Every structure is written in structure tokens, then in C-alpha cells.
Amino acid sequence: MSVQDQKKHLLQIFPDYGLNIVRGAGSKLWDNSGKEYIDCSSGWGVSNIGHSNPSLSLAIFTQAQELITCPGVFENPRREELASLLVDLAPDGLNQVFFTNSGTESVEAALKFAIASTGRKKVVSMMRGFHGRSIGSLGVTHKKKYRNLFEHLLSPDVQFVPFNNSQKLSDIVTEETAAVILELVQGEGGVHIADQRFVELARELCDKTGAILIFDEVQTGFGRTGRIFATDHFGVSPDILCLAKALGEGFPVGALLLSDKLDSLPKGIHGTTFGGNPLAMAAGIANLRYLIDMNIVEEVPEKGHFLMESLERVLSTDHRFRLVRGLGLMIAIEFKGRVQRLAELLIENGIIVIPTGRNTIRLLPPLIITFDEIRRVIKVFEYLSNDNTW
Numbered sequence: 572m573s574v575q576d577q578k579k580h581l582l583q584i585f586p587d588y589g590l591n592i593v594r595g596a597g598s599k600l601w602d603n604s605g606k607e608y609i610d611c612s613s614g615w616g617v618s619n620i621g622h623s624n625p626s627l628s629l630a631i632f633t634q635a636q637e638l639i640t641c642p643g644v645f646e647n648p649r650r651e652e653l654a655s656l657l658v659d660l661a662p663d664g665l666n667q668v669f670f671t672n673s674g675t676e677s678v679e680a681a682l683k684f685a686i687a688s689t690g691r692k693k694v695v696s697m698m699r700g701f702h703g704r705s706i707g708s709l710g711v712t713h714k715k716k717y718r719n720l721f722e723h724l725l726s727p728d729v730q731f732v733p734f735n736n737s738q739k740l741s742d743i744v745t746e747e748t749a750a751v752i753l754e755l756v757q758g759e760g761g762v763h764i765a766d767q768r769f770v771e772l773a774r775e776l777c778d779k780t781g782a783i784l785i786f787d788e789v790q791t792g793f794g795r796t797g798r799i800f801a802t803d804h805f806g807v808s809p810d811i812l813c814l815a816k817a818l819g820e821g822f823p824v825g826a827l828l829l830s831d832k833l834d835s836l837p838k839g840i841h842g843t844t845f846g847g848n849p850l851a852m853a854a855g856i857a858n859l860r861y862l863i864d865m866n867i868v869e870e871v872p873e874k875g876h877f878l879m880e881s882l883e884r885v886l887s888t889d890h891r892f893r894l895v896r897g898l899g900l901m902i903a904i905e906f907k908g909r910v911q912r913l914a915e916l917l918i919e920n921g922i923i924v925i926p927t928g929r930n931t932i933r934l935l936p937p938l939i940i941t942f943d944e945i946r947r948v949i950k951v952f953e954y955l956s957n958d959n960t961w
């Protein structure tokens with residue numbers, strides 16, 4: 572089927588990359604004409620252990636023959652297994668797990684649990700923060716473009732503070748605050764890293780006022796930043812950790828890890844039909860075992876440094892270039908002007924990237940990307956820095 576044929580029936584609501592992708596393996600994707608790409612988007616921060624990782628495919632296949640669905644009212648060994656793997660990886664004090672099917676659902680559940688456990692209404696979120704697009708999670712997402720048409724459905728009890736502004740955070744968190752939610756590295760907002768002091772302060776303020784601290788690690792989780800979780804860089808534990816994207820590597824799996832502050836929620840106040848189904852659990856288990864057994868995260872800091880330093884080196888003489896920033900393999904390249912055309916040229920040259928805002932290119936390559944593949948990415952950037960058509 573051609574791209575044109577597919578377009579007949581699909582809602583045209585995504586920006587159009589003009590690509591028809593049919594296959595993936597490791598860091599690579601192929602389109603329907605057989606052209607190869609290095610996927611520096613990981614399918615939007617999902618394929619951390621690489622596309623169609625064989626151990627994941629096998630686990631999904633094997634589980635599909637055993638049991639696919641099983642609601643949360645029953646116990647299931649796969650669910651127990653993934654929950655205990657997550658608890659073992661997580662920072663101290665997060666001993667309970669609730670499974671969802673996506674990032675936005677993890678955030679929705681976190682907000683509901685925080686409100687239910689505190690009996691309070693107000694939620695503090697960050698400017699430039701992104702937490703999803705369903706009504707509750709959109710309510711804590713900052714960007715006007717996503718909110719405008721739906722503002723009337725979004726909670727007036729959400730207050731936004733400038734990210735990393737300690738004074739404003741101290742002023743706004745009170746005994747009426749149910750939750751403070753933040754990303755430790757803002758992803759969609761353009762890869763902005765939280766200050767150590769800001770994160771510590773958020774913890775202190777929540778302890779002082781009894782508010783629930785929620786870290787949204789939907790994008791930063793599972794090695795993306797060079798540690799299993801971004802909170803490992805900060806040494807600060809939240810009360811709720813929201814996860815999704817790279818937990819199922821494309822199989823829809825999300826999770827919340829919760830501290831015992833949230834252990835007496837009224838039964839039935841939340842639920843899910845698909846969340847925690849054995850097939851999703853099998854995908855999550857196979858992924859985490861691979862991530863741990865193969866020591867995937869160990870090389871991430873070095874790969875990230877190499878990629879960032881090389882980008883700086885080849886772009887520094889380009890007057891259109893502003894800066895590179897990032898943590899691990901979560902990287903943003905900021906330019907002085909628009910990057911739309913550059914992103915298109917990168918794709919034409921076999922490198923898939925995510926443009927963010929007008930002047931930023933985001934790179935989230937699979938963590939298993941090789942140094943040779945990184946060199947290929949750099950070569951294309953170097954080549955395009957000599958191209959003045961963008």
C-alpha cells in the first residue's frame with residue numbers, strides 16, 4: 572500500500588514525515604522502498620533496547636499462547652513478576668505498583684491517587700512541562716497550543732511555576748497542595764534538566780506540607796538519561812513515579828510506583844481493563860531482563876558524551892547553531908532559526924530526528940546504538956552544516 576492509499580482512511584492529525592515505515596531492527600528502520608534509516612527518535616523515546624528486539628518478540632509470542640488478558644481482580648504471576656522487578660529497580664520507598672497502558676494514563680492515575688489520598692484539590696505543575704494529552708494530564712501540561720481549545724475542561728486548580736524557580740515553588744506549595752508534578756528532564760519542552768537544589772526543595776516542600784511528589788519519568792525512565800531512572804542522578808525519591816514509553820518497548824505498558832503514603836486508597840476509585848494484562852507484562856519483563864542482563868545502561872553516559880561533543884565540534888563553525896544540551900542519550904540541539912527544513916534533510920539523509928518547537932532538534936536514539944552508528948549520524952550533521960538551503 573502506498574503512503575497515498577493509507578492516507579485515504581487515516582485521520583490526518585499528526586505532522587507528516589512522508590515516510591512509510593515497514594520494518595525495524597536495533598537502531599535501524601526501513602521504509603517501503605527498502606531505504607534504511609538510523610532512528611534517532613526511538614519511536615518517540617520507546618525503543619531503548621532497539622526495534623523488534625528478538626528476546627522481546629519471543630516473550631510476546633510465548634505469552635500470547637498462554638494467556639493474553641486477565642483483569643486486575645485476579646492475581647497473575649506475570650503481573651507480580653514485573654511489579655517486583657520494577658520495585659527492585661526503583662528508588663527506596665516505592666513498594667507498590669499500578670499498571671496502565673500509556674504515559675497519559677499513568678499521569679491521570681497519579682493525579683487521582685494524590686487527590687484521593689490527601690483530600691486536597693490543588694496541583695502544582697511546571698511551565699514547559701509535558702504530561703500527556705487526555706483531559707486530566709493535559710490539565711498539567713503547559714503548552715498553550717495543546718490546551719487552547721479545551722481550556723474549559725481543564726482544571727482551574729492547577730498552578731504552573733517556572734521550571735527551576737525555587738522562590739516561586741516555595742511561594743506556591745501550601746497545605747492545600749495535593750501534588751507537585753514534574754519531569755526531571757523536560758522532554759517535549761526541549762530537554763531542560765532540573766537543578767539539584769530545585770528537586771531537593773520540591774521534596775522538602777512536599778514533606779513539610781503533606782503534598783504528594785510526582786516524578787513523571789515516562790520519557791526519562793529505563794536508562795534514557797544514563798541511569799535506570801533520572802531520579803538516580805538526584806538521589807531524591809518521589810511519592811509516585813510515572814512510567815510508560817520504554818517500559819514495553821512499543822507494547823503499550825505503563826506503570827506507577829507508589830510509596831506507602833498511598834496505601835489506603837478507597838477500593839474502586841480507579842481501574843483499568845487492559846492495564847496489567849499478561850501479554851503487556853511479558854513484554855515489560857523481557858525488556859527489563861534484557862536491559863539489566865546486557866548492562867545496556869552502562870554505556871549510555873559515554874555514548875551521550877561522544878554524541879554531544881561530536882555534534883558541538885562539527886556544528887560550532889555553523890553560524891546557525893546555538894548549543895547542544897542533554898543528559899545521557901536525551902539530547903537537544905538548539906539553532907538560531909527554524910529547523911523544519913533541517914529535520915527534513917536529515918530524514919532524506921537517513922537520520923530520523925524529532926523537531927521540538929521551532930528551533931530545536933531532539934535526539935533520543937536507542938540506547939543500544941553503536942559508536943559506528945553514532946559516527947554516521949555525526950557525518951550527516953557535518954555534511955548538512957555545509958548546506959545553506961535550510
Ligand SMILES: *Cc1c(COP(=O)(O)O)cnc(C)c1O
Binds near residue numbers: 703787
Ligand atoms: C510521552 C509523555 C507522556 C505521555 O505518554 P503517552 O504514552 O503518549 O500518553 C507523559 N509524560 C511525559 C514526560 C512524556 O514524555
